[in-house]
Amino acid sequence: MADVAAMAGVSSQTVSRVANNRSNVEEETRRRVLSAMRVLGYRPNTAARALVTGQFRTLGLISFGLASFGNARTVDAVTRAAQRAGYTVNMIAVESQTERAVHEAFDQLTMQAVDGIVLIEAQILDTPALRLPPGVPVVMADGDVSHRHPMVDTDQALGARLVTRHLLDLGHETVWHVSGPEDSYAARRRAESWHATLKEAGAAVPQLLFGDWSAGSGYAAGRVLARRPGVTAVFAANDQMALGVMRAMIQAGRRVPEDVSIAGFDDLDESAYLSPPLTTVRQDFDVVAERIVSLMIDQIEGGTAPSATAFVAPELIVRESTAAPPPPA
Template structure:
């Protein structure tokens, strides 16, 4: 570190601030230090730094199922946000939502010396008897309705309200909904908001259909809806299921959007290139991740666990898959 400081013409304290990604260093100075580090091949001694600071600059991440688009995007966004803050991420994917599985994941991560743990969509935390091991800062992504831990999520209710209201404003008398799995926080919040929005508008509330986030489950629901008279608008709880609904409707001879409007949720990259392009709700996973990492670092640095719940507003993206209902 002394060699780096001498080459960069700064103090050892300034080198330390750059190594620890502190903000109180001018950018020109930071670049001189980084250049000197590269020339000299300097690598921080993380073990020694941990002994001094009590921090390992590593976050643990537990995801309950990576097959979901939202979970996968959250993992990616949290990893990148942590890296920007100078932290690495160790992740464990847990398929079984049991108390034993959660405790085993915590044990594995704490043995890897993490400073805090992010949990993504952990329905198991609804279990009253479950208590997470003490002493490790925790932040939830999409979950923990009991508010025992800080939580950050997209405002799922707002997103569902935006899409349902959009379809009603186009003139549809009601909106059918293909919901996600019943044990999903996001799916429940979207379905509840869809139902509440219809009731507020004085519209009929059709029977709820359930899928599993897959296009295949949307296709199955779409085939059922295609046989029902009077279905002019369908809101699927994610874009994959909306794709399945759209195919089923087209196969049954329904035009989109002339006969039936179809909307999704998530705004997959491919959604803009469907035929027709899909109306959907865009989630800002990067902002969600930044808030998660910020809450986590705040806990690590202060030792205090905030009882915070933060929601990030989504954006309605209107494309050509929705339009006015057919004339009688």
């Protein structure tokens, strides 16, 4: 550190502030220090820094399923947001949502000396008796309806309301819904909002169909719906299931959108290139991740433990898979 300070023409304290990514350093000074670090091959001693600050600048992340698009994108976005804030991420994927599995994951991460832990879609927190180990800051991504911990999520209810209202405004008498799994927070919020939006509009509420987020489950639901000539609009709880519904409808001779409108949720990169391009709801995972990391750092560095719940507004993306219903026969 002394060598870096001498080369950059600054004090050792300034080198320390740059190494710890502090904001109270002029940009030109920061560039000189970073240049000196590169020339000299300087690397901060994280163990020594932790002894001084009590912080390891490492976050733990527990995900309860990476197969889900939303979970995978959240993991990616949180990892990138943490890196921008000067933190690394250690992740554990947990297969079963049991109290024992959660505590084992916490134990593994705390033994790796993390400063805080992010949990993604943990339905296990519905269990009133479950208490997470104390002493480690926690932030939830899509979970904790009891509000025991700070939580950040896309406003799932708003997204479902936007897409359901869009289909009703096109003139469809009602909207059928293919929901995600019953144990998913996101799926439940979307289904509840779809139901409420139909009720508010005075529209009939059709039977709810369930899928498992896969295109195959959407295809199975689509085959059921394709046999009902009165179905003119379908909102699937994610784009993969919407793709399956679309395939089933086309196989049954139902044109999209001339005979039936289909909409999804998530806005996969591929959704704009389907035939026809899919109307969907776009989630801003980067903004969700930035707020998660910000809440975590507030707890780690400021010692505060907010109990706030923050929702990030999604955006309706209207494409060619939705249109006015066909005229009565």
